[in-house]
Amino acid sequence: MARTGRPRGFDRDAALDAAMHLFWEHGFEPTTLNMLKEAMGGISPTSFYAAFGSKEALFREVVERYRVTHGSVTDILRDESLPPREVVETCLRRSVAMQTDASHPIGCLVTQAATNCGPENQFAAEVLSAERRANFDAIFKQVERDIASGHMPPDTDAHANATLFSTFMVGIATSARDGASREALERAVSLAMASWSVCQPTEK
Amino acid sequence: MARTGRPRGFDRDAALDAAMHLFWEHGFEPTTLNMLKEAMGGISPTSFYAAFGSKEALFREVVERYRVTHGSVTDILRDESLPPREVVETCLRRSVAMQTDASHPIGCLVTQAATNCGPENQFAAEVLSAERRANFDAIFKQVERDIASGHMPPDTDAHANATLFSTFMVGIATSARDGASREALERAVSLAMASWSVCQPTEK
């Protein structure tokens, strides 16, 4: 795209990754321009604003980046061919594995990067809350699909079940940061999935 | 104590309550001295520091205040006489009721007030994390007690069960802020408690 002019002196893609790690670990507000510039290789403020526009614009870009990389563990929630129970269980197991992976900050950017926002930065809280609510809706639809397919009993409370699994999922982030191991969370997922009710098998 | 000198011109107890509500809603860092002073009736910086010492000291005092007021919904986790399952269920139901009560900020101060802290304010994150880990330990002991009393099967994975219920509990805060109703969360608690395994009743 940039066909003329002085070439950029740093790797924009790597800089975006560095920003994602900072926002992931500290959250939107505590991550300062100085931290970002430093992590991007000590670039100047001019370079920063030329490349990303503003801290807010960078954050929005980082969220999108997270969504299609580490955050893609929830993509399976949109699948309509796999068995719903398998969908939710796989999502939870992938979330646990991702959030406890030491190659990046512990926890979840979507759940934790904009919890403490001043009134002037509510946009960040809203961006992430919208992501989480979309995940809730996807879980809800999976439960509905499981009921429709005859696996969960017809009188199943779909909304309550979606609330249960969604609440457990967002809780993983806090538990992981508080020191819960991947193994412990995996076993907790197994217990949670055991509460995915199924129709009583007909007597043979 | 203060028997001489000019009397304080504001209600320190009410000011502490106002600070708790601010930290609860916005978190430690986004809550500014100006917001605090304003909420305390427009007191001067001098009055603030004379009464509370520093923002950090005030936060520590607020956490203690929260712990013995709204946060006391987890006190039952230390009970050793009630049936463990009833203890955990009651704690979850009280947490849901408290966190969705519109008379104060939605969610949980312990879970959410220090999620986004810069390196210079890690103390806040650690103070709250310690509270949460203490709750996990208490849940763990309840599960162990239920196993010892013969309700849960002897081969029950106590740590996994504690992780499950603790993770669900901290997740309530995020779900509540994302708009989950008290009723939906109550029904989710019912579903969660159904996974509290019990020994198969002996055939009669």
Added chain:
DNA sequence: TCCATTATGTATCGCTCGATACGGAATTAG
């Protein structure tokens, strides 16, 4: 070669942050 374009480096901007200095006001003890 000259120019338009794009990025860069340095030096700041105005603002708000948490926290203090300093003098004065209100109370009690003697």
Added chain:
DNA sequence: CTAATTCCGTATCGAGCGATACATAATGGA
């Protein structure tokens, strides 16, 4: 009364915040 004590109001501190001004360097196209 005076003295000691405690709190208050105003003005401001140094530091860091996000963001910008301005001149300069490096590239491609005509």
